[in-house]
Amino acid sequence: xxxxxxxxxxxxxxxxxxxxxxxxxxxxxxxxxxxxxxxxxxxxxxxxxxxxxxxxxxxxxxxxxxxxxxxxxxxxxxxxxxxxxxxxxxxxxxxxxxxxxxxxxxx
Amino acid sequence: xxxxxxxxxxxxxxxxxxxxxxxxxxxxxxxxxxxxxxxxxxxxxxxxxxxxxxxxxxxxxxxxxxxxxxxxxxxxxxxxxxxxxxxxxxxxxxxxxxxxxxxxxxxxxxxxxxxxxxxxxxxxxxxxxxxxxxxxxxxxxxxx
Numbered sequence: 688x689x690x691x692x693x694x695x696x697x698x699x700x701x702x703x704x705x706x707x708x709x710x711x712x713x714x715x716x717x718x719x720x721x722x723x724x725x726x727x728x729x730x731x732x733x734x735x736x737x738x739x740x741x742x743x744x745x746x747x748x749x750x751x752x753x754x755x756x757x758x759x760x761x762x763x764x765x766x767x768x769x770x771x772x773x774x775x776x777x778x779x780x781x782x783x784x785x786x787x788x789x790x791x792x793x794x
Numbered sequence: 795x796x797x798x799x800x801x802x803x804x805x806x807x808x809x810x811x812x813x814x815x816x817x818x819x820x821x822x823x824x825x826x827x828x829x830x831x832x833x834x835x836x837x838x839x840x841x842x843x844x845x846x847x848x849x850x851x852x853x854x855x856x857x858x859x860x861x862x863x864x865x866x867x868x869x870x871x872x873x874x875x876x877x878x879x880x881x882x883x884x885x886x887x888x889x890x891x892x893x894x895x896x897x898x899x900x901x902x903x904x905x906x907x908x909x910x911x912x913x914x915x916x917x918x919x920x921x922x923x924x925x926x927x928x929x930x931x932x933x934x935x936x937x938x
Contacts, residue, residue, distance in 0.1 A: 737853075743829075
């Protein structure tokens with residue numbers, strides 16, 4: 688079997704050519720190739736569970752609200768409305784969580 | 795035994811931390827770090843990371859949700875501080891009112907306690923103002 692030799696100048700030339708190509712593509716087309724590749728790598732490495740992480744954080748935020756044990760459902764809903772009047776996506780997530788909690792309680 | 799988690803943390807500490815400020819890392823990385831900071835009520839760090847994240851198209855919605863979560867936590871904490879401020883203001887006011895009563899003239903002055911209350915009040919107000927500033931900044935990020 689033919690022995691393979693690693694060339695340092697060759698590696699450096701390859702790196703420089705890659706950098707040059709990236710800059711040229713970015714300047715000519717506006718596409719950010721390196722960022723795109725990093726995005727894919729990031730998605731691959733354990734960051735796939737980001738939605739679960741967001742869900743956990745949403746639950747923690749809801750639990751972190753200053754709610755009294757005797758506060759009723761409507762009162763908590765009003766508080767959520769007040770605090771999320773301009774945060775539509777988060778409000779929706781909270782409402783879904785609340786509804787799921789109520790359903791689980793009735794089941 | 796060293797697990798993958800430890801390895802991941804070591805790589806993150808060595809590579810990701812220095813690269814954080816460049817904004818080159820994937821948006822998901824920033825979202826995860828923002829949520830970690832938020833878990834510890836470290837609003838300043840969460841806002842700093844949000845500023846760095848570019849918000850690639852695939853994760854823009856997630857980044858915006860993280861932004862909304864920070865705003866929400868700011869509001870909850872501000873309310874908590876407001877409650878403390880009301881209590882402290884009431885206590886200081888009651889003390890100043892009681893001090894004027896003739897039968898309290900001879901009583902030893904608990905000035906130290908009032909000083910403590912006033913200092914705490916000042917800190918609570920500073921915290922509230924800081925949270926308000928963060929909230930305003932985060933609201934402005936919506937239009938970028």
